Amino acid sequence: MGIEVVAAEHGHAVVQMTVREEMVNGFGISHGGMVFTLADTCFALTCNHPTDDDGTVTVATGVDINFLAPTRAGDVLEAEGHLLQQNGRSGICDITVRHEQTVVVLFRGRYRTIPAPKEA
Template sequence: MSETGVDALPAHPLLKNDYASEWLGIELLKVDDGHATITMKLRQEMLNGFGIAHGGMIFAFADTAFALACNPHTGSADTITVASGVDINFLKPGIPGRTLTAVADRRQQQGRSGIYDIQIFQSVPGAEDEVLAEFRGRSRTVPKPS
């Protein structure tokens, strides 16, 4: 088992060789068809020069939830689903040491194209979690690269 506990994650073929998610320390809480919930702790090496979460770290975290929701947890022999475009809105600064949670949900699926919304929450000591960012992903299912 790795230091981050990634080896203990519930089975999802996408995580088998996902070294970025392992480095982020992502934990998979729930995955269903069109849905994923993940968490991670905001560590010092994820901060920018202002001492708050680097936007790229928040984006990568949300992108992992997006990928998990897009791709079946049973795997696919022939196809993968990837981002065709995304938008992210940062609403609050990410505070070091807090736990982040991303909740990804499919909104629409038409043929090979889909739309997913991902909310990123931040824990707040003694209060309810707050929305840190909103991410909307557009997906496209394509043949697996050979």
């Protein structure tokens, strides 16, 4: 999808993606699933520590997404994530997706840290 990681540290991440022609729907605007994937990628980077492998992974338990403005092919979208609250193995992150100065998506993700799956 061409997602570029700009910054990634525990509790904060920034990613960017340029909307390509094949990412738009029949109305000529970015397909919601594409913008969701950008936000979800930022969410994963925000709640998983990028360098600390303590034998766990952090996975989504649920998300809410609000599409606030359309975007189109050629637009560069930037998603920024912040850890809002962590309590034990559970937490909440907020992700904001912007095109230039316009907020196009607000995404709130809930997560749980679990033991890493055993490799087969």
